[in-house]
Amino acid sequence: MAIKVSLPILGQPNPDEPKDVHLVGRYALGVTWADNHASIYPFERLRLDDPAHPIEAGAALTQAMGWPKDIKKQPDGLRVTWSDGHESLYPxxxxxxxxxxxxxxxxH
Ligand SMILES: [Zn+2]
Structure with a gap:
């Protein structure tokens, strides 16, 4: 008789870990997660949503503020360097x- 266990299987990918990070068109970042969920983050939205320095909704971004100069996938999250020199880390x-x-x- 088989016994069913609900322990996580070793080596199972963490769904919060991105499998792929890529550009979507010219104005958005796409992330495919380990569970194959695909997210799209328009650059300006991403800048507004910086977890450490959220910008008030409705605030105007300069072009440099919403334009990433560098995007790096790091073990602790996604690091984005913006054209205005600001760095954001998105765990x-x-x-x-x-x-x-x-x-x-x-x-909705
Ligand atoms: Zn989603």
């Missing part, structure tokens, strides 16, 4: 929480 779990697709926002 993967926080980044995943910023996904605004219909599936993540409950279809």
């Amino acid at each position: 993967f779990r926080a980044l995943r929480a910023l996904c605004r697709c219909a599936g993540c926002t409950g279809g």
